[in-house]
Amino acid sequence: MEIVCIGNELLIGKIANTNAQWMSRRATHLGITVRRTTVVPDEIEEISAAIGEALQRKAQFIITTGGLGPTFDDKTLQGLSKALNRKLVVDEEALKMVKEKYEAYLHKGKAEKGDLTPPRIKMATIPEGTKPVPNPAGTAPAVLAETETTVIVSLPGVPREMEAIFDETVVPMLKRASSNVSFYEKIIYADKIMESNIAPIIDQVMQDNPSIYIKSHPRGIENRPHLELHLSLKASNGDKPEERLEKAASQLARLTVRQGGEVVTEVSPAD
Amino acid sequence: MEIVCIGNELLIGKIANTNAQWMSRRATHLGITVRRTTVVPDEIEEISAAIGEALQRKAQFIITTGGLGPTFDDKTLQGLSKALNRKLVVDEEALKMVKEKYEAYLHKGKAEKGDLTPPRIKMATIPEGTKPVPNPAGTAPAVLAETETTVIVSLPGVPREMEAIFDETVVPMLKRASSNVSFYEKIIYADKIMESNIAPIIDQVMQDNPSIYIKSHPRGIENRPHLELHLSLKASNGDKPEERLEKAASQLARLTVRQGGEVVTEVSPAD
Numbered sequence: 001m002e003i004v005c006i007g008n009e010l011l012i013g014k015i016a017n018t019n020a021q022w023m024s025r026r027a028t029h030l031g032i033t034v035r036r037t038t039v040v041p042d043e044i045e046e047i048s049a050a051i052g053e054a055l056q057r058k059a060q061f062i063i064t065t066g067g068l069g070p071t072f073d074d075k076t077l078q079g080l081s082k083a084l085n086r087k088l089v090v091d092e093e094a095l096k097m098v099k100e101k102y103e104a105y106l107h108k109g110k111a112e113k114g115d116l117t118p119p120r121i122k123m124a125t126i127p128e129g130t131k132p133v134p135n136p137a138g139t140a141p142a143v144l145a146e147t148e149t150t151v152i153v154s155l156p157g158v159p160r161e162m163e164a165i166f167d168e169t170v171v172p173m174l175k176r177a178s179s180n181v182s183f184y185e186k187i188i189y190a191d192k193i194m195e196s197n198i199a200p201i202i203d204q205v206m207q208d209n210p211s212i213y214i215k216s217h218p219r220g221i222e223n224r225p226h227l228e229l230h231l232s233l234k235a236s237n238g239d240k241p242e243e244r245l246e247k248a249a250s251q252l253a254r255l256t257v258r259q260g261g262e263v264v265t266e267v268s269p270a271d
Numbered sequence: 272m273e274i275v276c277i278g279n280e281l282l283i284g285k286i287a288n289t290n291a292q293w294m295s296r297r298a299t300h301l302g303i304t305v306r307r308t309t310v311v312p313d314e315i316e317e318i319s320a321a322i323g324e325a326l327q328r329k330a331q332f333i334i335t336t337g338g339l340g341p342t343f344d345d346k347t348l349q350g351l352s353k354a355l356n357r358k359l360v361v362d363e364e365a366l367k368m369v370k371e372k373y374e375a376y377l378h379k380g381k382a383e384k385g386d387l388t389p390p391r392i393k394m395a396t397i398p399e400g401t402k403p404v405p406n407p408a409g410t411a412p413a414v415l416a417e418t419e420t421t422v423i424v425s426l427p428g429v430p431r432e433m434e435a436i437f438d439e440t441v442v443p444m445l446k447r448a449s450s451n452v453s454f455y456e457k458i459i460y461a462d463k464i465m466e467s468n469i470a471p472i473i474d475q476v477m478q479d480n481p482s483i484y485i486k487s488h489p490r491g492i493e494n495r496p497h498l499e500l501h502l503s504l505k506a507s508n509g510d511k512p513e514e515r516l517e518k519a520a521s522q523l524a525r526l527t528v529r530q531g532g533e534v535v536t537e538v539s540p541a542d
Contacts, residue, residue, distance in 0.1 A: 008484070008486060009486065009488065009501070010291075010292075010295070010308070011295055011299075011304075011305040011306070011307075011308065012295060012296070012299040012305070012454070012503070013291075013292045013293065013294070013295030013296025013297070013298075013299055013305075014296075014501070015292070016287045016288065016289050016291075016292040017287065017288045017291065017292070017308075018287050020281075020284075020287075020288065020310070021281075021284045021286070021287040021288070022284065023284070024281070024282055024283060024284030025283070025284025025285075026284070027284075028282075028283040028284055033282075034282040034283070034284075035282070035311075035312065035317070036282075036309065036310060036311055036312075036317070036321075037281070037282065037288075037308075037309070037310040038307065038308070038309050038310075039291070039307060039308040039309075040306075040307055041306065041307075042486075046306070046307070050307075053324075069466060069487075069489070070466055070467040070470045071466065071469075071470045071473055071486075071487050072470065072473065072474055072477070073486050073487075102467075105465075117467060117468075117471075118471075119466075119467040119468075119470035119471065120467045123467075137492070138489075138492065139467070158489055160492075183283070194376075195340060195341055195342065195390075196341035196373075196388060196390040196391045196394075196410070197388075197390075198342075199341045199342045199343065199390035200388075200389075200390065202342055202343065203343055206343070213279070215279060215280065215313075215342075215344050216340075216342050216344075217280065218340070218409075218429055221408070221409065221431075230280070230285070232283070
């Protein structure tokens with residue numbers, strides 16, 4: 001899976017890319033590996049290039065966020081259209097979704113009219129042969145496109161809307177694709193040992209536990225080291241993932257203590 | 272400028288990409304446009320591909336973060352070496368920087384020896400023809416590489432170290448490149464008007480103020496709309512950027528109120 005995030009607000013550092021983190025976490029825990037995240041500005045060429053490159057890499061899933069709204073800077077569907085080489089058309093089903101939203105808003109007593117103005121029709125103008133996906137938390141429909149190798153889902157950038165559509169529409173697809181594999185992890189902390197001195201220990205534990213990936217994250221300073229050691233594996237439930245993690249973590253802790261480190265084991269990693 | 276962030280922890284959603292946000296904000300305020308951020312895993316091929324693609328796009332600056340440490344998963348310099356097609360060599364200057372750090376640690380009474388073990392020598396093993404850059408906040412030196420079109424700086428992933436080297440080494444280069452241009456911005460909030468109804472107003476204000484970019488960020492729900500309207504421009508001080516922003520913001524506010532919206536102007540945007 002690859003993630004493509006669209007929005008100048010990310011590239012000017014106005015906000016952190018919490019959407020990418022949220023989707024990465026969700027996908028990872030479903031056993032899907034996120035291979036790359038790309039952030040591009042609100043420009044048709046750049047959006048099209050980023051999607052096109054992920055298509056060339058034959059990503060199984062490409063999830064885009066941002067750029068589906070009614071304003072001029074919402075250009076994701078134009079970029080997607082270009083990447084897929086399919087023209088943009090007003091989709092009747094999408095138009096119905098948008099219209100129903102505005103009618104519902106109107107019925108709740110808002111002053112705005114339910115008319116399908118050009119900015120509203122824009123949200124229903126999607127690449128030919130793609131499908132609109134209902135947005136349970138907002139107005140702009142998401143869009144689902146399929147190629148021979150890849151499923152592309154374009155989600156809104158508003159986190160609440162992105163999350164709702166992701167859980168409703170993307171998660172079931174990821175579950176089918178991950179075929180029962182999940183992601184398991186465990187964290188232990190090591191004090192009073194430098195990262196350069198724990199490096200050979202990590203090498204040894206990974207050699208003895210080939211299914212386990214171990215990454216050290218320095219949380220102190222090298223001079224007063226506090227290391228977070230993150231162990232993870234992707235496995236199906238029948239492969240006894242917790243036992244494997246436990247075995248590797250015990251060895252890692254034992255060898256670290258033998259080198260003069262102090263170890264604290266966390267019961268379950270913070271989510 | 273392009274940013275390449277290296278680290279599985281980003282792609283499993285363990286952490287948000289605050290390094291990219293921090294660097295983007297810093298660069299933007301210095302008048303530099305960040306064109307793309309790419310996040311790749313701790314794999315030589317992927318790191319090399321991401322750097323190579325940014326080189327092909329002739330980015331003036333490529334800043335990488337992460338993957339400079341002593342453990343096996345720190346592979347950025349191997350990826351950089353491959354992207355530049357230059358072999359890795361133990362750099363004497365880098366080795367001196369690393370050695371001095373460990374000697375200083377030792378002198379402060381730590382139990383670890385100041386020996387140059389293989390994991391420590393690894394941090395001084397950099398692509399031929401590149402330069403090590405002192406790390407005032409940690410052990411691993413940063414690395415500066417230049418090609419005909421591009422300056423590449425590889426920074427550590429630990430935020431405190433990344434920030435220290437960025438400010439000390441990258442900021443002066445960005446300042447020279449931006450030739451006195453800065454980024455200016457202003458935020459106003461609009462209530463009681465839907466984003467689809469403010470879209471044509473934004474179009475008009477941008478047409479009347481061609482140097483200003485306006486982006487709307489929905490902060491409420493379409494049914495009870497609360498919109499953040501972000502105005503920005505890149506200009507030199509002599510171009511009266513504040514006046515231009517003020518003029519566009521006033522027009523935007525006036526037209527929004529005329530359409531039944533309520534407007535709150537923020538004195539200065541949150542940083």
